[in-house]
Amino acid sequence: MPSSSSSSDNICCGQDPATTTHLEQIREYYGHTLQSSSDLQTNACCCGVDSLPPYVRAVLPLIADEILERFYGCGSPLPPLLEGLTVLDLGCGTGRDCYLAAKLVGEHGLSIGVDMTSEQIAVARSYEAEQATRFGYSRPNTRFLQGYIEDLASLGIEDNSVDVIISNCVINLSPDKERAFAEVYRVLKPGGELYFSDIFADRRLPTCLQADPLLRGECLGGALYTEDFRRLLARVGFADFRSTANSVVSVDNPELAEKVGGIGFNSRTVRAFKLASLEDRCEDYGQVAWYLGSIPGFPHSFDLDDHHCFASNKPLLVCGNTAAMLSETRFAPHFRVEGSRAVHFGLFACGGSGSTGKASGNAGTCAGTNSDDADGGSCC
């Protein structure tokens, strides 16, 4: 496990001046310009509590007011089944999600937050003892590390050491997203999950908008173009990913709206598993999955993603990737998956409620084998 020592300057050493300026602008924005979420100029980094699932909302009253007031996330990246796990929050800010995770992993789990901005980390650290008391723990189960999400190795975070990585509105700010995702893949345990919320764009932004300090600080300038995100994830090892939530971001500030013109922005929550068995398309092996109704808080149904709603005890035909996600991860005790990859029936007959909106006979199965699908992912 990493120590709680600081490591803030390593990534800047040897970086080109543009990267250094980029990081300094972001640090200035989150360390000084913003003092609370009411200082934000757009609604990109301000997700309301209504979108939180009940098991997360129940923990909110236990979080200190200052932490809640300095929350700048765009979604709710806290999946179920965290008890006893090690969770890593990339760009934790003052720690809202990291503390929510600290409660959800329980006293014997561990919640680690990483952020490069000293002011953010200082606030997060100042509440460690108080939050442990609020949770009824004998000691804090949190660690806040100052450093860069692109260089988790410098913080002592080892290969294959983390169960679940979360992040809320941070990757868009990274000057080297591929390096950040490569670090995610490296530190996740096999079968571990990346579950993050971020801002996505419907096209590549012109460089002048990418370089605009306010657009960048507000999480729009560095928004991930969906198709490049899919390619990038595949390059670092995540062959498939799934969307779990998606909402339109409206740019209400007239000056910024004028600058971005017709570019569409969405806040999306995405899950991706570190599984060597995933393929880049959904393939049909005739496998069937049943949800056993056993995930706490989900007795009747469970949504793996925006087009796989598993009603308890109702069999669904699934592609090979979905079968792997349900049988080779922490979800395995909660699903019965039958069939192997011994016999192949071709590309999975996708449809359902995905971005194509095409109907198929397999309610709840995969959509969008077409890589042009705006919702991205080989099965999304």
Ligand SMILES: C[S@@+](CC[C@H](N)C(=O)[O-])C[C@H]1O[C@@H](n2cnc3c(N)ncnc32)[C@H](O)[C@@H]1O
């Ligand atoms: C939009 S805020 C979100 C903070 C937190 N996740 C939340 O939901 O309140 C972005 C945070 O990411 C941090 N950050 C941005 N780029 C980073 C990087 N490359 N490495 C580490 N932290 C970074 C900033 O310091 C800031 O605290």
